[in-house]
Amino acid sequence: MDHDHDHSNHGMADMTATSSGDHHHPTTPPDHMHGGMMMQMTFYFGCHNVELLFSGLVINGAGEMVGACIAVFLLAIFYEGLKISREYLLRKSQVSVRYNSMPVPGPDGTVLMETHKTVGQQMLSLPHLFQTFLHVIQVVVSYFLMLVFMTYNGYLCIAVAAGAGIGYFLFSWKKAIVVDITEHCH
Template sequence: MDHSGMDHSGDSMDMGTGACQISMLWNWTVQDACFLTSGWHIRSVGDYVGTLIGVFFLVVALEGVRRLGREYDQSIRAAYYRREALALAALAKNQGREVAQAAPFRPSHKEHAIRSVFYFVQYSVAFLLMLLGMYFNGGVLLAIFAGGGVGHFIFARDTATDSSTAYEQQKDECCC
């Protein structure tokens, strides 16, 4: 079947300055590159630099959300064990003898829903970053890698602490 007579103008992603150049091979395309949609059409070096800065800070923000999720987990776990310790101490005082240890921690439905929102944001942003990386644009990949490194430097210091005392050591620490 011959399709040469068909109008393919709807297939073009021409946005006025040139058609979108999409490549899944290593490239350094700056002008007329498109990412994710035809609406994310790079028309100038300024657009490209803005994209690189935005991608960089998106990765840094992802690391910040990961940190917030870890801190939330630590805070609900610490609050649970504080409540359990007080309840067990009161029970032991009333009974005049030592009682069993606190039950293992399990987040409430509300706490788990909040944890799931953190996970949703992390997963969604990470997936979009993976899709951006699949364009194999050198600048975008370098922005992703640099953002990951800087984000880890700013937000992941808590991962090197002793997990049994991490919350107590960090409750007054901001993000470094």
């Protein structure tokens, strides 16, 4: 029997055959099938046949699950650190500083002048190119973490959430809080 022919219309043909009394099973896998394995569509806790990001990366045991959770946990921490590091590098690379003053109404009909600081960087500069490279890495890592969460495996989902929480705890305190001392509304 030759299996190298196109299967694109067999699902419809099999459905027609089934409705006419012939009890053949459809040859086209449903949308939630991938490589012969059922893709989980609800949250579950399991350690066997868990496909992680790539078709050859299948978790088949508790030890492998622990290792995968540690790797995912560290990846989520790295992601949070990368976000904060990019903000820090952006602040350090800002080259042009402008101060703009604008009149604002004050109390009792007076006019006050508020000063705002505007900073920027050059597009064709090494810091901006480096920021662009780091942005691409951040986007790829964020999609990997999203796809790990979309395995619906409870252990891996907990590892993503815990890593993001620990990463935020470790790195967010370095985040600068900008306070405008000329701000009158608190």
